[in-house]
Amino acid sequence: MGIRFFGRKSTRFGVPFILLVVGGSFGLREFAQLRYDFRTRRTISKEDAEKMGIKMKDAQEVTLESEYEKIAQIDTSNWENVRGPRPWEEGNKLYEEAVERVKKMETGK
Known part of the structure; x- marks a missing residue:
């Protein structure tokens, strides 16, 4: 009986897949929780x-x-794109x- 049960395709491929999906959801929950546990938020x-x-x-x-x-007073039809200085430039x-x-x-x- 044991060889027949483990020999089936549904058992050989289905059970590991179900374990992976269920186990993955628990693992993903733990990783997602880290995002909220270590958030540094201060005013x-x-x-x-x-x-x-x-x-x-x-x-x-x-x-x-x-x-x-303030924005309505700005003339947006005539403007020039000017690149700002980089920190490493003199x-x-x-x-x-x-x-x-x-x-x-x-x-x-």
């Missing part, structure tokens, strides 16, 4: 952002209507300011 206060050199606006200042008005003021800010933060700690 930064306005004071902390100002210490880092970032100027945050109040929530009341930024609305959908105010941003639409004369990049923004990159130099960012490096100085990081140095100040490291020495301030």
Whole structure:
């Protein structure tokens, strides 16, 4: 009886397939759970952002209507595509300011 049972195609191929599908769903659940367990999500206060050199606006200042008005005033029919400087290029003021800010933060700690 045992040789006949294990000799069937449905047993030889079906049982491992079912085990793979069921076991895979449990394994996938564990891997997907890692995404939510180790998510680093924290909010930064306005004071902390100002210490880092970032100027945050109040929530009341930024609305959908105010941003639409800013964009509506921009002339989008006549514009020129200008490539910004790369961090490794000389004369990049923004990159130099960012490096100085990081140095100040490291020495301030």
